[in-house]
Amino acid sequence: MLVIEDLQVELAGKQILKHIDLEIKPGETHILFGPNGSGKTSLLMTIMGYPQYKVTAGKITFKGVDITHMPINERAQLGIGMAYQRPPTIHGLKTRQMVKICAGNGDDVDPEALARQVDFVDFLDRDVNSGFSGGEIKRSELLQLLAQNPDLMLFDEPESGVDLENIALVGNTIAKLLQKECSPTDLKSMLQLKRERTKMGLIITHTGHILEYLTADKGQVLYNGVLSCADNPRDILRCISEMGYEECVRCAIANN
Amino acid sequence: MRNREQLKEKALKAKDKPAAIGPDLDLSQYDKAPVEHRYIDHDELLSLPSLEKERLVMAGIDITEQERVGTYIQKDTAVVHCDVKQNGIEVIPIKKALEQYDWIWDYYWKLVAVDADKYTAAAELDLHDGYVIRALPGAKTVYPVQACLYMDKNNLQQNVHNIIIAEEGSELHVITGCSTSPHMKRGAHLGVSEFFVKKNAKLSFTMIHNWAEDMDIRPRSVAQVEEGGLFLNNYICMKPVRSLQMYPTTHLVGENAVARYYSIIVGSPGSEHDLGGRIYLKKPGSRAEIVARTISNGGKIVARGHLIGEVPEIKAHLECKGLILNGGIIHAIPELEGHVDGVEMSHEAAVGKIAQEEIAYLMSRGLSEDDAVATIVRGFLSVDIPGLPPQLKAEIDRAVEESDKDVM
DSSP: OEEEEEEEEEETTEEEEEEEEEEEOTTOEEEEEOOTTSSHHHHHHHHHTOTTEEEEEEEEEETTEEOTTOOHHHHHHHTEEEEOSSOOOEEEEEHHHHHHHHTTTOSSOOHHHHHHHTTOGGGTTSEETTTOOHHHHHHHHHHHHHHHOOSEEEEESTTTTOOHHHHHHHHHHHHHHTTOOOOOOSSOOHHHHHHHOOOEEEEEOSSOGGGGTSOOSEEEEEETTEEEEEEOHHHHHHHHHHHOTHHHHHHHHHHO | OTTHHHHHHHHHHTTTOOOSSSOOOOGGGSBOSOOOOOOOOHHHHHTSOHHHHHHHHHTTOOTTOTTOSEEEEEETTEEEEEEEOSTTEEEEEHHHHHHHOSGGGGTTTSSSOTTSSHHHHHHHHTOOBOEEEEEOTTOBOSSOEEEEEEEOSTTEEEEEEEEEEEOTTOEEEEEEEEEEOTTOOEEEEEEEEEEEEOTTOEEEEEEEEEOOTEEEEEEEEEEEEOTTOEEEEEEEEOSOOSEEEEOOEEEEOSTTOEEEEEEEEEEOTTOEEEEOOEEEEOSTTOEEEEEEEEEESSSEEEEEEEEEEOSSSEEEEEEEEEEESSSOEEEEEEEEEEOSTTEEEEEEEEEEOOOHHHHHHHHTTTOOHHHHHHHHHHHHHOOOOTTOOHHHHHHHHHHHHHHHHHHO
C-alpha cells in the first residue's frame, strides 16, 4: 500500500504540490488527470525519490515503511518503479544491459524473451534511448519495468506519442504489468484473480486512451498542485472533455 | 648502408631540438646503453613469473600465442621473442631488417622526419630495435599480430623504430602493448612508427599503454594510406604516466582512402597527457574520423585533433568528449581546416561531468549511486569501432574493464 499524507513539495524554491493526500491499496490502479504544469510529473518524481523535489511537509509510506527521505535506489529495491516520459540517453549502455540491470543483474533474466513482449528485440543492442522515437521510448520503458517487476508502477503519459498500431501493445502490456488481464482459468475464477492482485499503478494520462485497455479503480485530478477530485476515472474524463479543467477549479475551492 | 650516414648527420643536428608541443624532457638523465636479455622460446614465455605475465596480459599480450598470428616481444633494448605462424605475414626485428633486406630502405624514415625533434633524432642515433610487420599482397589475417615493448631496467630510455606495411589487398591486425615490469619506476620510451597501407589494404593498429607512474612517453608516428585503403588506429591509456605527448599523423593519399582514430584516455593525478590526431585528406572520396574519450581523475589532458581537407568531396568528423570525474583539467582543441569548396567537415567537443539525471535514472532501476556512476563511465568509454574484429573489440573492452576499477 502507498499512503501519502499532507504532502507538500518544493522545486527550486517554488511550492508545486500542496497538501496531497493519496492512498493506493494493493491491486489498485489510479489514473492521474490534470492540465499541463499542474504537478502530475512532480508527484511521480517525488514518489520515486528525485532529490530536487524537496518534501517540506507530510509523509510518504510504502509497504508500511516511511520512504519520505529514502534514496531513489532503495525505493526501487522496495518495489517502486517508473516508466518515464522523457528518460535520458545513456551512451554506451546497451538496452540489453539495462534490462539486466533492471532485473537485478541476475543470471535468470532473458532479455530477448522480455523484449519480444513489447516488440523490441531489434533495439536490444542499441544504446538506451539513443535516437528512440516517442513510441520506442514507451516500449523501452515498459521493457525495463517488465524486467524490474516492481509492486508500485508509476507511468508518466504512457500513451503520448504512440501510434495507433502500438497503442494496443502499450495498453495491454500495462494491463499485464498491473495484473489487470482477463485470464480466468479452470483453477481460478476472475474474482479470485482480482482478489489476488497485488500490483499498484498510478498512471498519468491526458487522453484517457489507456482506459480502453484496463479498468482503473479511481481517478484523481491534480490542479495547480492540489488534488481536487477523486472519482470514477471515466466520469472524470467525461467531465473534463465536456467542461474542461475550469470545473476542477470550482471543485478544488469547494474542497478547501 | 645507403643514406644511413646522411640520416645520422641530420639526426645529430636535431639532437637537442625540443618538440613542437608538450613538456620538454632532458634526455641526458636516462641510460641508453643496451641491456642484455637472452631470447626466450614459447615454453619459457608460458613460464614467466606470474607478476610479469600479468603485466603482459594487461597490455593485450596473449602469452599462449594461440589467437595470434605472430609475436614480437622486446625487453628493454633486446628482442626476446619473435615468431610468426602464418604464410604471407612477416615479423622481423628492425635491426635485422636493416642489415638483411634492401626493401626496408623504401620505408625507413620515409614518413617521419628524422630531425623532427630530439626524440626522433635519438631513435636514429641510439636505435635499440623495434619491429617490422608486413602483410604480403593479398594476405589476410583473422587473428592479430601482437607486439610488446617491455621495459624492465629502471631509468632506461628505450629507443624503438617500428614499420608496419599492409601490401596491396591485404588485411592485417596488430595489437601492441607497452608495459613496464612491476618494480620499474622511471624511464623514457621514444617510439617511431611508420605505417604503410597500400591499395585496398586494411590495417588495424590497437595500442594499449600500461606504463609506470614516472614514465615519459614520446611516440612519433605517421601513416600513409593509398587508394581504397583503410587504417584504423586505436589507442588506450588508462594507467598513470608522468607525461605522454604524441600527435600521430595520417596522409590519405589515394582516392577513397579512410582513416579512423579512436582513443580512450584516463588522466590520473600527476599525469600530463598531450595527445591528438592529425589527418590530411588529399584525394577525393577520402574520409577521416577522430574519436576521443577522455576522463580526468585529477590529471591534465590536452586532447587535440586536426583535420585538413585539401580537395573537394572529402568527409571528416572529429569527436572529442571529456568527463571530469575527480578534478583535473581537460583541454579539448579541435581544429578543422578546409582548403577548397566542397569539403564536408565537422566536429563535436564536450567537456563536463556526469549528468545527475542519468545517475537518478539508473538508481530508479535499482543501482546504487556508485554503481550508477560506474555504469555511465563504462558506457562513456565504450566506443563502437566499425571494422575492428570482435576479438580485438573484446581485448579493448577487457582493458577498459580492468582499468575502470582504478578510475572510480
